Amino acid sequence: MSRIEGFAPAKINLTLHVTGQRADGYHLLDSLVTFAPVGDRLSVAPADELSLGVTGPEAAGVPEDGSNLVLRAARLLAEKQDIRRGARITLEKCLPAASGIGGGSSDAAAALRLLARLWGLDPLPPPQSFAPLGADVPMCLAPVPQRVGGIGEELRPVTLPPLPALLVNPRIEVATPAVFRALASKTNPPMPDSLPAFAGAGECIDWLAAQRNDLQAPAIALAPVIAELLARLGALPGCRLARMSGSGATCFALFETPVAAEAAAERFRATYPGWWIASGTLGDQTQKAQPASRA
Ligand SMILES: C[C@](O)(CO)[C@H](O)COP(=O)(O)OP(=O)(O)OC[C@H]1O[C@@H](n2ccc(N)nc2=O)[C@H](O)[C@@H]1O
Ligand SMILES: Nc1ncnc2c1ncn2[C@@H]1O[C@H](COP(=O)(O)OP(=O)(O)OP(=O)(O)O)[C@@H](O)[C@H]1O
Structure with a gap:
């Protein structure tokens, strides 16, 4: 397999009701989430090690090191599934960072979809297992309209x-x-x-x-x-x-x-x-x- 390309759509919270706060400080949410046809583009190609290159009109200030959510997601997946291979990942940033439309979270979710294909993992572990990457990551794994509860891990698709x-x-x-x-x-x-x-x-x-x-x-x-x-x-x-x-x-x-x-x-x-x-x-x-x- 050579290169696999994918898309990380912007996440939009149509509603966001904060209904409580847990003892650890995280807030309980009741949010209606959907996705936009605008987003970042990613690609993965076979490689021995994991690496990431960031390009695109919104790349300025986005980390290229291990703190990028794309690399954190790749490492977590490799660890969970005991994968010994790497991947050359490219990320073309089109969404502004730190802007409430889940850019980093959607990138992480797209990287997981692409690496699942590259590494032959089907199906992916459940969305909730990627919550340690950020509250928005589980909801971005399937970019469909959904009602989100808990701190972001309870997902119910809606029409x-x-x-x-x-x-x-x-x-x-x-x-x-x-x-x-x-x-x-x-x-x-x-x-x-x-x-x-x-x-x-x-x-x-x-x-x-x-x-x-x-x-x-x-x-x-x-x-x-x-x-x-x-x-x-x-x-x-x-x-x-x-x-x-x-x-x-x-x-x-x-x-x-x-x-x-x-x-x-x-x-x-x-x-x-x-x-x-x-x-x-x-x-x-x-x-x-x-x-x-x-x-
Ligand atoms: C505001 C939303 O984007 C709505 O979808 C999310 O709740 C935030 O998602 P996110 O950026 O992926 O959040 P995380 O990276 O997990 O958390 C960032 C910070 O937001 C706060 N946070 C986040 C989610 C949540 N349910 N309660 C919180 O209080 C915490 O202070 C946390 O340290
Ligand atoms: N792939 C990535 N794209 C953008 N920012 C990233 C990425 N990986 C890590 N970051 C870091 O995460 C921070 C938050 O960026 P992000 O775009 O995910 O925020 P956001 O749109 O507010 O997300 P959310 O809606 O989930 O709160 C940035 O300031 C940046 O330093």
């Missing part, structure tokens, strides 16, 4: 309509631990027990609008530009909901049609040339994330 979206990062980094620390109430109501069967994007967005991201207020307290960004997204023609993803600072705006989302992206690109801006339809990215062999 959502395709959601046309604009994603914007205003180029400020907010540290996840600092945002959780700044959260005033650690015990907030969960989402309703069951999700309605949505007839389309509009109905789903109406329901989402009644839910929350509990980390949005503390993130705004640390970085007030997030409130400005949300106001500007909310004022876009056709925008039905503007909210922050994860611990920020990336925010998303939801629309009823892909045309409206793309028009909003063009308008934002012209106004904020320095910001990271992407548009696409949120949903199941399994097919796009499928590892593919190259000669």
Whole structure:
């Protein structure tokens, strides 16, 4: 086998309810998660040792050493499965780092999918066994809409309509631990027990609008530009909901049609040339994330 390529889609927390805190400090979550058709690209090729090269428009500041989640994931998998081979891994960063859209976690998950193919491991160990890499890693292993509980390890796939979206990062980094620390109430109501069967994007967005991201207020307290960004997204023609993803600072705006989302992206690109801006339809990215062999 020569080279296998794969895709690490951005993770979007459509909702993020913080419902409690464990004795070890980690927070209990009730979050509706989906994935975007924008993301990082990875490849793996056979080699005796493990190595990683990072390229791409968002590579600056991303570690290339053993602290990169891709190498940490590869080492953990090799150790669990007693693999004595290595891999030459490349990572093309297109997602901004430390931005609430799970870039590192999705990279780790994509690396695990690719190495499972390269090393002939089928199936992978259960998603929960990769929780030591980070709370977001288990949910990124299958990039499908899901309701996430526990501290990120309880995964229940859900059915959502395709959601046309604009994603914007205003180029400020907010540290996840600092945002959780700044959260005033650690015990907030969960989402309703069951999700309605949505007839389309509009109905789903109406329901989402009644839910929350509990980390949005503390993130705004640390970085007030997030409130400005949300106001500007909310004022876009056709925008039905503007909210922050994860611990920020990336925010998303939801629309009823892909045309409206793309028009909003063009308008934002012209106004904020320095910001990271992407548009696409949120949903199941399994097919796009499928590892593919190259000669
Ligand atoms: C905010 C989310 O992105 C929502 O999906 C995740 O909860 C965070 O996922 P992540 O970045 O993979 O998180 P980790 O790398 O495991 O943890 C970073 C830090 O976030 C805090 N953390 C994370 C997850 C969680 N359920 N409770 C927490 O309190 C802890 O302070 C932890 O030290
Ligand atoms: N593959 C990677 N890509 C980006 N950052 C990485 C990677 N591996 C390790 N890191 C480190 O992890 C930190 C957090 O980056 P990441 O992009 O995963 O955060 P995030 O988008 O906030 O994730 P989450 O939504 O899971 O909180 C970065 O500051 C960087 O130093």
